[in-house]
Structure formats: structure tokens, C-alpha cells
Amino acid sequence: MKPIELGRMRVHKVHEMDSPVPLLSQLPGTTADDMKRLLGWYDQPDEITTDPETSFMTFSVHSWVIELDGLRILVDSCCGNHKDRALPEVHQLNTDYLGNLRRAGFAPEDIDMVMCTHLHFDHVGWNTRLDNGKWVPTFPKARYVFGKRDFEYFKSNPEGEELHNAAFLDSIVPVMEAGQGDLVDEDTITHREIGDGVWLEPAFGHSPGCCIINAQADGAPGAFWGDVIHHPVQLIRHDLPFAFDADGTTACKVRKATMERLADTDTLCFPAHFRRTSAGYVKRDGDAFRYEWVAG
Structure with missing residues (x-):
């Protein structure tokens, strides 16, 4: 995918993997009518049909790299390689993520900042890599920005969060021990100012400290919404x-409010898990919403 330019900002997509799972295992309550409506603007025959029982949610797992004012900011670092995970689909991965990063034009040492929309396993994994049996920061010159709410939550080793707790230990703690991690409030400005820079916006719910990362620089704004919305069908069934x-x-509530704010505006959205080019625009569609992808 070619870089997207918004004013003096350029955005690159770095793909790690696609992960299909049965749709109803992730979004129970989805109906055949919902699928018919979705097929009107999202036709992926390897993924969805009119029958939710036979349909999948196929998640694209990828990062975004923002180039702005000489900075290179990586948003959400995917699952990571060689990591023990309770979920078989992401256990002991061996993907070419770093190769894809280089093909996008960046070596790990080129990244100045890593920002995580939240601290779930598939958004923090490449924060670290395995080096002689030890987890070390993948991006040796970067400052890593972590929201305080998620950090304190997963630091407590909460019951029922084993998948994310494991990621906290191998993908967050080593960064903090290396002195490269910054804990911030979820409304922090990380570069310049609101409307001309990069800033966080609270979007709690999916995780205790889930955020949207906003960016704008002499052009249309961009919204990196992480897991506020995972899949296009949620634009129809945001409830x-x-x-x-x-x-x-x-x-x-946050999902609907986010779509209400973004719909029919010039804000370009950068979802964490949509397929195709991933980037696009939210549009109103009667009592729900639809999505228009930008060309690749």
C-alpha cells in the first residue's frame, strides 16, 4: 500500500498477519439481515456470507507509521514473534513483520516513538524481540508511550486476563526496565498541540484505558481508533x-459516539483491524453507518 499524505503528515501501513475467527464467537447476536446489509458495501467472499453462522471476522493485524516533522511514530505493534500465548492462532508466531517494516522504508532504529492505543496482546507484541533468550525493546531509539490506566490495570495481574497479562510481562515490562517507557494520561498531547500534532483521546470500554490517537498537520485529520471498532459489521451493529x-x-456507547463524530467528515480513519487498505471514511447509512476505503 502506498503512503497516505495528509498535509505535512505521511502514514504507512505495516502488515503482520490476517486472522480469521468465526464471526458469532466475537459478535454474538449478529443476524442474517445485518449480513445482507453489510454485503451492500463490504464484499469479501472468503470472509462473509448472508449467514452469520458460516461467516468469519478476519482481522488484519498491522501497525501504522506516521511521519511528521522529522518524527517517525509507530502506532500499535501487533502480536510479535516467538511469544507464548494461550491463543493458538498467535502462539509462537514467526512472521516477516520486520521485513514488512523495512519494505515500508523503516529500520527498527528509525522509529522515534511507539504509541499503543491500548495494551492488549495484539497491539504491544513487537514492542520487544527475543535476543539471546531475553526480551529487549525492538525499537532501540524510541520512546514508548503507554496509557496509565491500562498499565496499572494489567500491572495488577487481573483475573481472567491471562492472554493480555502474558503480553504485559514480555512486551511492556522489559521496555520499562530498559528506561524507554513513558506512562501518560489518556488525554496527553505527545507532539506539538491539538489540531497541529499528535494527541490522545480517551475511549474507555474495550479496555480500561483504551484511547484514540489523533493526528493533524496542515491537512485533514487522521483518527487511529485502535479497537474502538474491530470489524466493518460493527458499523451496523454498534450496539x-x-x-x-x-x-x-x-x-x-463509545463506538457509537466515535462514529457519530467521524461520520461524513474529512477525518481519515486508520482502523487497527480492517482489511483491504484499512484506511477510509465513516459515512452515515440510515440508522447505522458504512465505510468507504481509500484506494490502495
């Missing part, structure tokens, strides 16, 4: 809690 939402009720 259904997602399987991994920590607080499903709040997550649904």
Missing part, C-alpha cells in the same frame, strides 16, 4: 458488545 470488551456497555 453489540465485542467478545474482548472489558466493559461491553461502555464500549458500545
Whole structure:
């Protein structure tokens, strides 16, 4: 995918993997009518049909790299290689993520900042890499920005969060021990100022400290919404809690409010898990919403 330019900002997508899972395992309550409506603007025959029982949610797992004012900011670092995970699909991965990063034009040492929309396993994994049996920061010159709420939550080793707790230990703790991690409030400005820079926006619900990363620089704004919305079907069924939402009720409210704010504006959205080019625009569609992808 070619870089996207928004004013003096350039955005690159760095792909790690695609991960298909049965749709109803992630979004129970989705109906055949929902799927028919989705097929009107999202046709992926290897993924969805009119029958939710036979449909999949196929998640694209990828990072975004923002180039702005001489900085290179990596947003969400995917799953990572060689990591023990309770989920078989992501256990002991061996992907060419770093090769894809280089093909996008960046070596690990080129990254100045790593920002995580939240601290779930598939957004923090490449924070570290295995070096002689030890987890070390993958991006040796970067400052890593972590939200305080998620950090304190996973630091407590909460019950029922084994998958994310494991990622905290091998992908967050080594960064902090190396002195490269910064804990910030979820409304922090990380570069310049609101409207001309990069800043965080609270979007709690999917995780206790989930954020949207906003960026703008003499052009249309960009919204890196992480897991506020995982899959296009949620633009239709924003009222259904997602399987991994920590607080499903709040997550649904935040999801709808986010779409209401972004719909029919010039804000270019950069989802963490949409397929195709991933980037695009939210549009109103009657009592729900739809998505228009930018060309690749």
C-alpha cells in the first residue's frame, strides 16, 4: 500500500498477519439481515456470507507509521514473534513483520516513538524481540508511550486476563526496565498541540484505558481508533458488545459516539483491524453507518 499524505503528515501501513475467527464467537447476536446489509458495501467472499453462522471476522493485524516533522511514530505493534500465548492462532508466531517494516522504508532504529492505543496482546507484541533468550525493546531509539490506566490495570495481574497479562510481562515490562517507557494520561498531547500534532483521546470500554490517537498537520485529520471498532459489521451493529470488551456497555456507547463524530467528515480513519487498505471514511447509512476505503 502506498503512503497516505495528509498535509505535512505521511502514514504507512505495516502488515503482520490476517486472522480469521468465526464471526458469532466475537459478535454474538449478529443476524442474517445485518449480513445482507453489510454485503451492500463490504464484499469479501472468503470472509462473509448472508449467514452469520458460516461467516468469519478476519482481522488484519498491522501497525501504522506516521511521519511528521522529522518524527517517525509507530502506532500499535501487533502480536510479535516467538511469544507464548494461550491463543493458538498467535502462539509462537514467526512472521516477516520486520521485513514488512523495512519494505515500508523503516529500520527498527528509525522509529522515534511507539504509541499503543491500548495494551492488549495484539497491539504491544513487537514492542520487544527475543535476543539471546531475553526480551529487549525492538525499537532501540524510541520512546514508548503507554496509557496509565491500562498499565496499572494489567500491572495488577487481573483475573481472567491471562492472554493480555502474558503480553504485559514480555512486551511492556522489559521496555520499562530498559528506561524507554513513558506512562501518560489518556488525554496527553505527545507532539506539538491539538489540531497541529499528535494527541490522545480517551475511549474507555474495550479496555480500561483504551484511547484514540489523533493526528493533524496542515491537512485533514487522521483518527487511529485502535479497537474502538474491530470489524466493518460493527458499523451496523454498534450496539453489540465485542467478545474482548472489558466493559461491553461502555464500549458500545463509545463506538457509537466515535462514529457519530467521524461520520461524513474529512477525518481519515486508520482502523487497527480492517482489511483491504484499512484506511477510509465513516459515512452515515440510515440508522447505522458504512465505510468507504481509500484506494490502495
